[in-house]
Amino acid sequence: MPARLSGRGRADSDAAAQSLPFTGDNVHDDDFTPEQQQHPNLESQTLPRGARAIRAPSNASAAMLSASFSQRTPARSFAHQASHSVADTPQYSSHGVRERSSELASYALDSDTYQERDRRISFADSDAPSSRRSGLTPRGWDASEPRTSLDSYSTDPIEEDNEPESPETVLSAPRHISFGSVLHTRTSPRRGSDHTGNGQAAPSVVVEDTEPYLSSEVTPLLPKARLSRPLPQQKSANGQLLIQSNTATLRRRITNSFEAVQGNLANARRSLVNPKNYTKDAVISGATASLQTLSAVFLGLLLNILDALSYGYILFPLGSSIFSKTGPDGISIFFVSCIVSQLCYSLGLSVFRGGVGSEMIEVVPFFHKMTYSIMARMENESDEAVIATVIVAYCLSSIVTGLIFLALGGFKLGNLVSFFPRHILIGCIGGVGFFLAVTGIEVSARLEGNLNYDLATLHKLFSSDTICLWLLPLSLAILILILRRMVKSPFVLPAFFILVFATFYIIVSGILKLDLQSVRDAGWIFEKPESGVPFYRFYSYFKFGKVDLAALASTIPTMFALSFFGIIHVPINVPALGAAVKEDDVDVNRELIAHGISNTLSGCVGSIQNYLVYANSIMFIANGGDSRVAGFLLAMATTAVWLAGPAMIGYIPVCLVGALIFLLGIELMEEAVWDTFGKCHKLEYLTIVAIVLIMGVYDFVVGIFTGIVLACLSYVVQSSRTPAIRASYSGEVAESTVRRPRADRRYLSQVRGQIRVMKLSGFLFFGTIVSVEESIRALINDVNFLEQPIGFIIVDFSHVTDVDFSSSEGFQRINRILNRKDVKMVISGVSFASKVGQALQNVGLLDTEKGDEDCPPPRVFEDLNMALEACENELLEAFYRHCNSSVRRQKTPPMSINATNAQNSPNASPNSSLRPSLLEPEFQSPRRGAQYLAAATTMREQGTDSISTDQETSQVVPSKWKRFAQPIKIILQTFEDVSSQNEDFWQVLAPYFERKEYPAGTCLYSRGDEPDGFYILEKGRFRAEYAMDQGRFYEVILPGTTCGELPFFSETDRTGTVAAENDSIAWLLTREKYNDLESKHKDVAAELLKVGLKLTKERMDAITSYVLVTA
Structure with missing residues (x-):
């Protein structure tokens, strides 16, 4: 037995009849019989099972009615008025297509007389000059009258009685019902009073139109709200409420961060006074934990000292005479930045309990650029003024970076950096690595000034007294790289440099027994700082009265470039660190606020940028430093080293610092240049190399902007290589879903190849429209056109997300090209309310009022199915026009010069006068010839090569x-x-x-x-x-x-x-x-x-x- 809906079939059918608005464009309620209107139960007697008149939906069910049948009529996205001006939204070309399909089917079944359409509305006969006028004008349309939309025929709301209607209530009054419209409940606006003229209340249910277009890949899954909802606060005209809301959010997030710090301090105080923490087991456990903590603190302190000696020492350009003695000051500034950041993170601003903060060493190249820029502008100023301006610029850049961090975190823009091209960031990292490698040579070789790319510098580097100075640290850096690949332990790096330090002094003092001053003079050990130099000497450089504001302002672009380069670390390092230490509650916005506070405070206390260091934090946490106490102790230990002063610098081997600088530079260069080789697109890799070379050799800011330009160029090139044509189909493959009579199907099967469907996808811009135009030109060139004539090209925009101005202009050019070839362009899948529809309207492509008679605008349809149906109708128009012309020929047959011989000829055909010559002008094109041959074949199949004429109707009727x-x-x-x-x-x-x-x-x-x-x-x-x-x-x-x-x-x-x-x-x-x-x-x-x-x-x-x- 087949599957049945036993007991529910009729009920479901009734429900379906209520919930589906099956109405038509030409449907009125008076089409329903009075018996059906008055006696709904009689429908089962007069109509077969399932054939039921449509019922009026109740208030409860009105909102549930299906909108699917709106696909066949123009989308109701505009006002239902009979006229529209040039500025109004254009109308779809779907008006009358479905009705014409029915008429053509009736001609195939000889049910009606063929009525030839106005040539202005048809574009099938495109080879005739008369058909090249406006192809969008309906029959009977006067140029002086405004155009009428199909939807303008049903504009009045359907009023309902105040009495609640049951679902079984049928329509009781003649009304015009629009096929495909969607009913939903809505409160009607009051007009003048609450009651109508007849005393009844104003209607509460009206017929609303559907959304302007069908669902696509980019439409939201949830529908828009049908009823307006009261908002807690509406945005004012000048946007003040929005600004206040954002400001309050930022203030609240900062306040929460400080409250977290206060909570951690309160917990520490309660822990100190808790007696349970002083039992024997607690003391033993605390001692063990303290040993682990002290071990981690020692490791973290050692890393801070090494970084300070390597990168803090080169904070100022030591090659300049003005800053030649500022190495110790750079180390002090480095320590202050580490202390401030460590306290901020350890006291609760960061979710990472054992996070290690340190100076942002990647900003050193930008600092050098700012210094040289200020020195160039203050060439005749005193050294004190230059130094004061430089150090103020350093601190101001830290404050700017902190404010940017705060803004990003406060407005929850932590993922903003993800939208920046990754290969540009990698190129910037490689540029920093190049700079550090060059700086390593400058520091190790004890060069005066910067490394210049000339023969003199080359001779200096390879002289006998210099080559060993920079080759030894370079060799040590390569050795530690090899060791770290062989031994996967966090202790390799500190142990190696401790061993290098010890070995150096064993060789110098124990074996060679050399005087340290002579070794220092030879460049193997750093110069001792001046005697009596305090740890706070860099604060004496702040002489605000001598700051050159013009020179300071000239460094602002570099400050923002520095800030941009600084903010890329947090969104990259924080998630990676959270995954490494298994921290699941990572909030990038919270970490941005923490970095903003630490950088702002660092700038205010005279220091520079800092950030949460990934590698140091991993080593610190892995060795027992996963607590806020350990982080606090590390900050105190770093403070003690800072207070001890810079005297220890005079005993640090240069090869040790140079090896550290080379190590980081090589690693960054490897990450940027080597690791990406073969993994990136060629243009992206070229961009990375260009950024590295420009930033390392010429200028950092120029390198970043060059990378951005190259990234844009790379995007355009790669996007233009991605085909905008999703697929291209012949009409033999792409056909509408309309069920047509057999005769029409036979004819269309022979001429449907004159339809071409071109489906576009993605974002169409100036780089992709070229390939689209080339493909269309190839379809209509002389060779291809003779082989496969084309009458219609349907351009489907269903999968197009947006169109730029150049592409919109390109489609205008394509329309002109096609019209010169008498090929009609048809557009489908475009919503006039979408970005694509607006872009095409803005260039006048869809403007019928301003359209050229020789180049009318393309017809626009809601979907591909309707466009295919319209094109098939036009091909059928040619067929029936041919049949009609054959009738006219039979009525007035041409007279032959040798009529007698012609009639007596054995080869004469009784219907030879019906057959036009292929040499006639209207058939002298591949398209028209193919249509004629298909029409002749179809007529022979229908009439077995003998066609009779109904003289009363003047119609060709198949005799069989x-x-x-x-x-x-x-x-x-x-x-x-x-x-x-x-x-x-x-x-x-x-x-x-x-x-x-x-x-x-x-x-x-x-x-x-x-x-x-x-x-x-x-x-x-x-x-x-x-x-x-x-x-x-x-x-x-x-x-x-x-x-x-x-x-x-x-x-x-x-x-x-x-x-x-x-x-x-x-x-x-x-x-x-x-x-x-x-x-x-x-x-x-x-x-x-x-x-x-x-x-x-x-x-x-x-x-x-x-x-x-x-x-």
């Missing part, structure tokens, strides 16, 4: 159908190509079909109903809607086709819902009649089953093809 009455006539026409049986065989079937008339808007059956009928449509138009989990799908059913055959023969539930779009006549074969046919005429029933399966197979092929084309 003329003598049959209904329903055998429609049966033979429908089964013509799918059955080899003749009319004598099918004559038995005629009595089993019952003639049914369906007013517009009638629902024949709904999804889930029992398949109790098989329909052959004689007149009118049906629409089938399929609602599946994957989405909705619809198809139009025209006369001369079947409906509901698959569920009927397979005895399965209905898979879709079918309704009459306008007044229709169909022939119904019920289940009882079919069972009777099987019992009396098994051969006819079996042949009918085969026919149904063949028709279903054709529909499945068409639907599958369309689904794949639109995917």
Whole structure:
């Protein structure tokens, strides 16, 4: 037994009838019979099972009505007015397409007389000069009258009575119902008073229009709110409330950070006074933990000292005479930055309890650039003024960086850096590595000034007294790189440098017994600082009265470049550190605020930028420093070293510091240049190398901006290489889902190749429109055009996200090119309210009022299916125009000079006058020739090469159908190509079909109903809607086709819902009649089953093809 909806089939059908607004463009409520309006229960007596008139939805169900049937009519995204000016939103070209499809089907079935359309509305006969005028003008349209939208025919709201209607209440008053509109409940605005003139209350339910366009890949999954909701506060005209809200958010986040610090201090105080912490077990456990903490603090302190000697020492350009003695001051500034950052992170601003803060060593190249810029502007100023301006610039840059961190964290923009190209960041890292490698040579070789790229510097580097100074630290850096790859331990680095320090003094003092001063003079040990230099000497450089504001202002661009380079660390380091230490509560915005506070405080106390160091934090936490106490102790130990003064610098080997600088420089260069080789696109790798070289050799800021420009160029090149054409299909593959009569299908199968579908995707810009234009030009060049003539090119924008101005102008140019070739451009999948639709309107592509008569604007359709249907209609117009011209030729046949001989010729054909010559002008093109040949073939198949003329209707009627009455006539026409049986065989079937008339808007059956009928449509138009989990799908059913055959023969539930779009006549074969046919005429029933399966197979092929084309 087939699957049934036992006990619920009728109820479900009723529900479906209520919830689906099956109405049509030409439907009025007076199409429903008065009996149906007054007695809704009579519908089951006058209509077959499932064929029910549409009921008026109640308030509860009105909002649930399906909007899927709006696909066949223009989207209702604009005001329903009869006129629109140039500035108004353009209309879709869908007006009348579906009605014309029905008319063309009736011509194929000789039900109506062919009425030739106004040439202004058709663009099928594109080779004729008369057809090159406006292709968007409907029949009967006067140029002086405004254009009428299809939607302007139904603008009045449907008013409801105050009494609540039950779902069973049918429409009681004649109203015009628009097919595809969506009903939903809405409070009607009051006009003048709360009551209408007749004393009734104002209507509370109106008919609203659908959204401006169908759903696509970029539309939100949740619908927009139907009712306006009161907001807690509305944005003012000048945006003050929004600014206040953002400011309050930032203030609240900063306040929360400080409250976290206070909470940690309170917990520490309670822990100190808690007696339970002083028991024996607690003391032993605390001692063990303290030893681990002290071990971690010692390791962290050692790392800070090494970094200070390596990078703090070169904070100022020591090669300049002004700053030659500022090495110790740089170390002191480095320690202050470490102390401030460590206290901020350890006291609760950061989620990482054992996070280690240190100076941001990558900013050193920017500091040198700022210093040289200030020195160039203050060339004639005193050294004190230059130093004061430089150190103020350093501190100001730290404050600027801190404020940027605070803004990013306060406004929750922690992921902003993710939108910046990664290869530019890698190039900047490589540029810093290049600078550090060069600085390592300068520091190790004891060069005076900077490393210049000339022969003199080269001779100096390879002189006998210099080459060993920089080769030894370079060799040590390479050795430690090898050791770190062989031994995966965090103790390798500190142990190695402690060993280098000890070995150096064993060799110098123990083995060679050299005087330290002579070794210092030879450049192997740093110079001793001046005696009595305090640790706070750099504070004496702050002489604000001598600061040159103009020189300070000149460094602002470098400050922002420095800040940009600084902010990239947090969004990169913080998530990586959280994953390494298994910290799950990482908040990048919180860490940004912590960095903002630490950098701002560091600048205010006279120091420079700092950040949470990934490598140092890993080593510190892995060795027992995973506590805020350990971090606090590290800050205290660093303070003690800072207070001890810079005297120890005079005993530090230069090779030790040089090796550290070389190590970091080589690692950064390796990360940027070596690790990315073969992994990046060639243009991206070229960008990385260019940034590294420009930043290292010429200028850091210029290098960053060069990288940005190259990244933009790389993006344009790569994006332009990505094809904007998603797919291109011939009309032989891409066909509409309209079910057409057999004659129309035969003709279209021969000429559908004149339709070309080009599906575009992505963002169309000046780099991709070129390839689109080249592809279209290739389709219409002389060679390809002769091989495959094209009449219509459908450009589908369903998968296009946006269009820039250049691309919009490009489509105007493409339209002109196609019109010169008499090829019509059609646009589908565009919503006028979308960015794509607006872009095309802005360049005037869709402006019909300003359109050139020789180059009319392209026709626009909501979806690809409607565009294909319209193009197929135009091809059918050519076919029936040819038939009509043949009739005219028969009425006034041309006279032959040798008429007698012509009539007596044995080869003469009685209908030779019907055949136009291929040499006539209207057939002198590949397109028209192909259409003529297809029309002639179709006419021969229909009339067996003999065409008779109905003199009363002046219509060509296929002689083999003329003598049959209904329903055998429609049966033979429908089964013509799918059955080899003749009319004598099918004559038995005629009595089993019952003639049914369906007013517009009638629902024949709904999804889930029992398949109790098989329909052959004689007149009118049906629409089938399929609602599946994957989405909705619809198809139009025209006369001369079947409906509901698959569920009927397979005895399965209905898979879709079918309704009459306008007044229709169909022939119904019920289940009882079919069972009777099987019992009396098994051969006819079996042949009918085969026919149904063949028709279903054709529909499945068409639907599958369309689904794949639109995917």
